[in-house]
Amino acid sequence: MSDERTLDLLEAKIEELRQLNSADGIDLSKEIARLEEKLDHLRQKLYANLSDWERVKLARHPKRPYALDYLQSAFEGFYELRGDRVVGDDRALLAGLARLGGRTVVVLAQQKGRTTEENKERYFGMPRPQGFRKARRAIQLADRFGFPLVSLIDTPGAYPGLEAEEHNVGATIAESLLAMAEARVPTLAVVIGEGGSGGALAIGLADCVLMLENAIFSVITPEGAASILWKDKDKAKEAASALQMTADRLLALGLIDGIIPEPLGGAHRDAAKTSAALQSELVRRLAELEVIPAEDRRRRRDARYRAIGRFRPAPMRDPEAPAAPEGAVRD
Amino acid sequence: MSLFKERQYVRIRVDREADDSLWMKCKACGELVFKRRVRENNNICPNCGEYFFLTAGERIESLVDPGSFEDLTAPIVTDDPLGFVDSQPYSDRLREAQEKTSLLDAVVIGRAAIDGVPVILGAMDFRFIGGSMGSVMGEQLCRAMETAIAEHRAFVLVSSSGGARIQEGMFSLLQMAKTVTVRRHLAEAGLPFLSVMAYPTSGGVQASIASLGDILIAEKGALIGFAGRRVIQQTISEELPQHFQTESFALERGQIDRVARREDLRDELALALGYFVEAR
Numbered sequence: 001m002s003d004e005r006t007l008d009l010l011e012a013k014i015e016e017l018r019q020l021n022s023a024d025g026i027d028l029s030k031e032i033a034r035l036e037e038k039l040d041h042l043r044q045k046l047y048a049n050l051s052d053w054e055r056v057k058l059a060r061h062p063k064r065p066y067a068l069d070y071l072q073s074a075f076e077g078f079y080e081l082r083g084d085r086v087v088g089d090d091r092a093l094l095a096g097l098a099r100l101g102g103r104t105v106v107v108l109a110q111q112k113g114r115t116t117e118e119n120k121e122r123y124f125g126m127p128r129p130q131g132f133r134k135a136r137r138a139i140q141l142a143d144r145f146g147f148p149l150v151s152l153i154d155t156p157g158a159y160p161g162l163e164a165e166e167h168n169v170g171a172t173i174a175e176s177l178l179a180m181a182e183a184r185v186p187t188l189a190v191v192i193g194e195g196g197s198g199g200a201l202a203i204g205l206a207d208c209v210l211m212l213e214n215a216i217f218s219v220i221t222p223e224g225a226a227s228i229l230w231k232d233k234d235k236a237k238e239a240a241s242a243l244q245m246t247a248d249r250l251l252a253l254g255l256i257d258g259i260i261p262e263p264l265g266g267a268h269r270d271a272a273k274t275s276a277a278l279q280s281e282l283v284r285r286l287a288e289l290e291v292i293p294a295e296d297r298r299r300r301r302d303a304r305y306r307a308i309g310r311f312r313p314a315p316m317r318d319p320e321a322p323a324a325p326e327g328a329v330r331d
Numbered sequence: 332m333s334l335f336k337e338r339q340y341v342r343i344r345v346d347r348e349a350d351d352s353l354w355m356k357c358k359a360c361g362e363l364v365f366k367r368r369v370r371e372n373n374n375i376c377p378n379c380g381e382y383f384f385l386t387a388g389e390r391i392e393s394l395v396d397p398g399s400f401e402d403l404t405a406p407i408v409t410d411d412p413l414g415f416v417d418s419q420p421y422s423d424r425l426r427e428a429q430e431k432t433s434l435l436d437a438v439v440i441g442r443a444a445i446d447g448v449p450v451i452l453g454a455m456d457f458r459f460i461g462g463s464m465g466s467v468m469g470e471q472l473c474r475a476m477e478t479a480i481a482e483h484r485a486f487v488l489v490s491s492s493g494g495a496r497i498q499e500g501m502f503s504l505l506q507m508a509k510t511v512t513v514r515r516h517l518a519e520a521g522l523p524f525l526s527v528m529a530y531p532t533s534g535g536v537q538a539s540i541a542s543l544g545d546i547l548i549a550e551k552g553a554l555i556g557f558a559g560r561r562v563i564q565q566t567i568s569e570e571l572p573q574h575f576q577t578e579s580f581a582l583e584r585g586q587i588d589r590v591a592r593r594e595d596l597r598d599e600l601a602l603a604l605g606y607f608v609e610a611r
Binding site: 158159160161162164165166167168169170171173174175177178181182197198201202204205217218219220224225228229230231235238239242243244245250253255301302305306308309310311312313314315 | 415495508533559567
């Protein structure tokens, strides 16, 4: 994103002028105001009409706030619970107790790394079976004590690897889904960046599903779809549009409950503001959910998922039409 | 055999020519084999034992008591909610698949008896866009489980699927959550769910409904796993074992309860179901 560079340079310039302004007593406020106006214009121009592919890039932006950033700003006192009690602790999928608006919640969160070193430890935010088993444990803990559950989703997907398959990653995703379907406590999921396929959904079966404005949620990465369906890796942009993975599209399709706005240019342009918006929306939604009796809430969640799918009656059969040859051997 | 006499498939235009060639070449051993022999042998090569795909219809026929199957597949087709077009419109792919299989989507469900035990049975058909799960499969599976609950029957599902159907985007991914939700209802009703994993049981199907059976039975020759071999090889440069994601790989690692040969699968299901019938 070279336009981002221009924005960065302008911001740096403004900051520089501000410091000069206060240090030397020279009045640069007019110059600063002029540059700020220019910056605003540029932002508007760049971000008012983002393409789907640009949103994919924003959702994956290396400066984008990650789960731990929100855990430190929108939540209080994150008390991490580690380990799956079987083979290890996944650093890509975190679990723990925290306070949200003064009350105890259980948080599940996928965490990407900032540095190469950290990404090595966190597998670029791709959870492994130990992570999904830990998630299940945390969901059950929340349910046992009546703590609401909040999931912060940000992953390219489950980690594809030999060991993950040996430890039956698919079944651990299924078990995590089942635990979420069983939970009687209020459950909230927010896609804060990338919602990549089954690895994301594993912690995303919830009473209320939200997305940050520039987050994406998809059955497959655009690159994966491009290579499977278009047989051409360069068609990722087309795939990103065809898959309808942006927050506004998914809201229009009725698959999510709401969008949390981001500052112009993306969450990373003003992390504090994004975090404040996230916090107030979580608190508001939680209050809405909590007034519903537990059994009704779960019935509503059941009905919500039961209703997902778009189909129509098949065209009626022509009774005169010849029957298909039954069960011929495939060549 | 008039197993499907009462089937109510809405037949989309079917103009496939009658298959009147008598012989086929086995892709494994290269031997020319008599087609009817292959068919009578559960689609297993009489020469080398290679398994060929079973269609959903053939699968059902191979498992249920003769004449017991009653098709309950809802006459619905996907709405193509994204109006998806890749190198080809999804609507075209669907029509081709419907013509090729004479099915409306990739799963058939119905009432049946297996050795006298009343069940609701679902069987996926890999020929239909890789047996992938979109809106229609998710709905059929949920209706199947709900019928099992209403009629107090066991649920038997034979999976053969590459996973979620990409062309329906998030609608497909969320079928995982949908089927898992109704699977919970089946469990609450105290009804057994026998999940049979055939070639292949992978992706979003393996990561949801197929892995949540009370008993998991793999058919010999199955492929069981979440991520595909190629995806894994692209991500890591590790050498994958020869029998990676096969039924023996899954059995050794504690991922499944049992393995059955295709010709024994009916007896295997009857045996397992028997314990639940006694317990009821």
